Amino acid sequence: MTPATVLTLQTGVGPIPGDHYLPSTPANVRWGRLPCAVDEPVLRIAAGESVTFDTVSHEGILPDQGQDPLAYFTSHGVAAEHVLSDAIEIAATVARDTTADGPHVVTGPVFVTGAEPGDLLKITVETLVPRVPYGVISNRHGKGALPGTLPRGPENVSVFTPVEERGGELFGVLPLTDESVGAERVVAFPLAPFLGTMGVAVAGDERPHSVPPGAHGGNIDINLLVEGTVLYLPVQVPGALAYVGDPHFAQGDGEVALTALEASLRATLRFEVVPRAAALAAFGEVTGPLVRTPEYLVPTGLDPDLNEAMRKAVRAALDVLQARYGMAEHLAYAYLSAATDFDISQVVDIVCGVHARIRESDFADVPVEGDA
Numbered sequence: 001m002t003p004a005t006v007l008t009l010q011t012g013v014g015p016i017p018g019d020h021y022l023p024s025t026p027a028n029v030r031w032g033r034l035p036c037a038v039d040e041p042v043l044r045i046a047a048g049e050s051v052t053f054d055t056v057s058h059e060g061i062l063p064d065q066g067q068d069p070l071a072y073f074t075s076h077g078v079a080a081e082h083v084l085s086d087a088i089e090i091a092a093t094v095a096r097d098t099t100a101d102g103p104h105v106v107t108g109p110v111f112v113t114g115a116e117p118g119d120l121l122k123i124t125v126e127t128l129v130p131r132v133p134y135g136v137i138s139n140r141h142g143k144g145a146l147p148g149t150l151p152r153g154p155e156n157v158s159v160f161t162p163v164e165e166r167g168g169e170l171f172g173v174l175p176l177t178d179e180s181v182g183a184e185r186v187v188a189f190p191l192a193p194f195l196g197t198m199g200v201a202v203a204g205d206e207r208p209h210s211v212p213p214g215a216h217g218g219n220i221d222i223n224l225l226v227e228g229t230v231l232y233l234p235v236q237v238p239g240a241l242a243y244v245g246d247p248h249f250a251q252g253d254g255e256v257a258l259t260a261l262e263a264s265l266r267a268t269l270r271f272e273v274v275p276r277a278a279a280l281a282a283f284g285e286v287t288g289p290l291v292r293t294p295e296y297l298v299p300t301g302l303d304p305d306l307n308e309a310m311r312k313a314v315r316a317a318l319d320v321l322q323a324r325y326g327m328a329e330h331l332a333y334a335y336l337s338a339a340t341d342f343d344i345s346q347v348v349d350i351v352c353g354v355h356a357r358i359r360e361s362d363f364a365d366v367p368v369e370g371d372a
Contacts, residue, residue, distance in 0.1 A: 069083055
């Protein structure tokens with residue numbers, strides 16, 4: 001993201017750098033469910049091509065916020081022309097079962113030519129641009145890291161959070177208390193946009209709930225996935241049927257309140273196919289999301305039990321070190337204990353996430369047979 005004053009990027013307005021453009025019109029989205037094998041793609045692309053997605057945050061369109069983003073955001077001082085028209089249209093027209101479906105607006109799926117089960121889909125995050133100069137952080141009853149304690153009152157809590165430019169950088173701004181709204185003394189934290197949801201379709205004819213992540217990716221909420229990073233996912237159906245959603249402006253590891261700073265992004269992603277043989281040579285058997293940043297190789301662990309998610313992340317890290325570098329298991333275990341951070345991705349999405357940050361520079365002297 002290039003630091004600048006945030007412009008309101010309505011559908012089709014502003015730079016669209018991808019080879020293809022996929023707006024979040026009602027025909028291109030699902031609300032609360034993820035694609036499966038029987039779903040028709042809304043876009044077909046060649047492997048290696050990029051897509052610019054207009055993503056829409058669910059915050060501001062949910063029933064507990066009135067399911068009327070125009071009314072909700074203008075009540076917080078946003079001018080009507082700065083409320084996204086696609087968000088208004090989705091809230092008014094897209095079907096969602098409020099008792100059975102998740103909250104997320106999911107854009108796609110995209111058919112990637114040549115992707116087959118057993119391959120990896122390589123998704124490179126090229127650009128992430130805020131579409132609006134504001135977002136929302138929410139805490140809902142029965143959710144978050146402290147269910148039964150917070151929120152304190154009977155109502156769900158949604159905190160409107162404006163974005164300000166300071167010294168050429170963008171910050172989310174919160175007051176210290178409700179009484180200090182509009183005061184000069186505030187908390188300002190830097191933005192680091194990423195997509196909480198990137199995934200591939202699951203096999204079969206049942207669309208997964210949008211909240212729990214899994215081997216398909218989905219709502220993994222790994223805040224490392226900023227511009228210039230890569231997500232690898234094991235392909236489960238022909239064409240992969242990729243999708244995105246749950247845009248964030250910022251998130252702390254853990255995402256303890258239930259959501260972080262949720263807000264709509266324009267995301268340009270490049271989709272490549274890593275054939276199974278090349279994937280095995282580079283990383284070994286990848287059975288779930290694998291992230292790569294300029295500094296780290298990031299295996300993941302996912303499970304409803306946070307302790308088990310941690311154990312799965314450790315096992316995934318051991319597998320990568322053994323397959324990629326030929327490191328003996330007991331030495332890899334020692335290395336992980338001495339040199340690798342295991343971070344909690346999130347604890348609020350039914351399935352908890354843990355990810356390891358393995359510094360690739362530590363292995364600069366070790367040749368690898370293949371890369372992807």
